[in-house]
Amino acid sequence: MRPRTVHVLIxxxxxxxxxxxxxxxxxxxxxxxxxxxxxxxxxxxVAALESRMDELARDLAGAVERAEEESRRSRFLGGxxxxxxxxxxxxxxxxxxxxxxxxxxxxxxxxxxxDPIVAARGIPAEQAERQALxxxxxxxxxxxxxxxxxxxxxAAGEPIRSGVAVPLADDQRGAGLLxxxxxxxxxxFGDEDVTRLEELAGRAGPAIANARExxxxxxxxxxxxxxxxxxxxxxxxxLAREVARAHRYGRTLALVLFDLDDFKEINDRLGHLGGxxxxxxxxERLHEAVRSADIPCRVGGDEFGxxxxxxxxxxxxxxxxxxxxxxxxxxxxxxxxxxxxxxxxELRNEDDAVALFERADExxxxxxxxxxxxxxxxxxxx
Numbered sequence: 206m207r208p209r210t211v212h213v214l215i216x217x218x219x220x221x222x223x224x225x226x227x228x229x230x231x232x233x234x235x236x237x238x239x240x241x242x243x244x245x246x247x248x249x250x251v252a253a254l255e256s257r258m259d260e261l262a263r264d265l266a267g268a269v270e271r272a273e274e275e276s277r278r279s280r281f282l283g284g285x286x287x288x289x290x291x292x293x294x295x296x297x298x299x300x301x302x303x304x305x306x307x308x309x310x311x312x313x314x315x316x317x318x319x320d321p322i323v324a325a326r327g328i329p330a331e332q333a334e335r336q337a338l339x340x341x342x343x344x345x346x347x348x349x350x351x352x353x354x355x356x357x358x359x360a361a362g363e364p365i366r367s368g369v370a371v372p373l374a375d376d377q378r379g380a381g382l383l384x385x386x387x388x389x390x391x392x393x394f395g396d397e398d399v400t401r402l403e404e405l406a407g408r409a410g411p412a413i414a415n416a417r418e419x420x421x422x423x424x425x426x427x428x429x430x431x432x433x434x435x436x437x438x439x440x441x442x443x444l445a446r447e448v449a450r451a452h453r454y455g456r457t458l459a460l461v462l463f464d465l466d467d468f469k470e471i472n473d474r475l476g477h478l479g480g481x482x483x484x485x486x487x488x489e490r491l492h493e494a495v496r497s498a499d500i501p502c503r504v505g506g507d508e509f510g511x512x513x514x515x516x517x518x519x520x521x522x523x524x525x526x527x528x529x530x531x532x533x534x535x536x537x538x539x540x541x542x543x544x545x546x547x548x549x550x551e552l553r554n555e556d557d558a559v560a561l562f563e564r565a566d567e568x569x570x571x572x573x574x575x576x577x578x579x580x581x582x583x584x585x586x587x
Contacts, residue, residue: 291416295324298409302385310386314338338370338382349399369394371402373410429503432488440502440510445558458552459513459521460561462569466544468507475539483538490531518551546572
């Protein structure tokens with residue numbers, strides 16, 4: 206709590222105490238008078254003092270509430286400044302925004318080179334992603350954007366009624382907005398709300414910018430420069446994390462390892478640059494064939510791995526079929542038609558990440574055409 210707030214509270218408490226003492230003295234002295242006029246005077250004084258005490262009590266309650274709010278906001282802002290994890294920074298920003306008076310939901314929208322980053326509290330994720338937030342249509346710079354929503358009389362649930370959005374303070378990159386919303390049809394956000402939101406945006410903006418830059422640097426460090434897929438280090442770190450999560454929550458997990466058949470011969474025939482172009486195009490087709498939840502990586506050389514969360518043997522085999530069709534159905538770069546082999550392993554209760562990887566790798570080796578008469582996938586559940 207700030208010193209100024211403490212002084213205000215002390216002053217209000219002191220004034221309240223003085224009123225209590227004065228009231229006691231007046232009551233003690235004036236109660237001795239027995240005349241009707243004296244009783245009326247006592248009643249007037251007591252009523253005035255009681256009114257003043259009620260006023261001071263309300264001021265004290267308001268000051269305590271404001272002090273608690275300021276303390277919460279300061280705590281949130283301190284946490285924002287101390288983190289470089291983007292998800293954590295966004296969550297703390299939203300928590301701070303949602304703690305403002307009369308706020309039922311909050312949203313952050315960050316623009317950039319790709320799809321916008323959207324995070325929200327109090328609004329389902331799919332609704333938050335559809336939320337349209339922008340500035341004036343003529344492109345002029347506004348201080349804030351006020352939003353008012355009108356519904357039919359039979360609107361279901363408790364829909365968002367109004368909101369206000371302010372720019373995030375970030376001079377280094379694309380635009381961003383921080384918005385707050387209310388479900389109270391009688392509530393409208395005024396200048397005081399905008400000022401509070403601007404203060405939060407001014408503190409959160411640089412922290413969000415730093416966290417985004419750190420994430421992008423980390424992402425670049427985790428990418429394979431040739432194929433654009435995640436690299437070997439990221440693959441093993443993520444596999445360990447997904448195995449632990451699957452065991453913790455009792456969920457399914459599969460791992461698929463691929464490699465291109467006869468890639469050494471392709472590389473010898475086309476040279477290293479030609480071989481690299483084959484790998485790059487194969488990776489692009491692999492990326493197109495996987496689900497959005499799957500995690501494709503280049504494990505090394507011509508070997509690729511796909512971590513398949515929330516999936517068992519059957520789903521993983523469908524993935525193998527899609528990838529085989531994507532790569533083998535038409536010529537691949539200068540190499541012509543290329544076949545690939547796959548090893549599929551589903552997580553077992555006794556598996557750690559190493560055991561799961563080794564089993565998939567053994568099944569990949571066993572699936573090579575010279576060992577399986579041309580069959581290109583192995584079943585890892587036996």
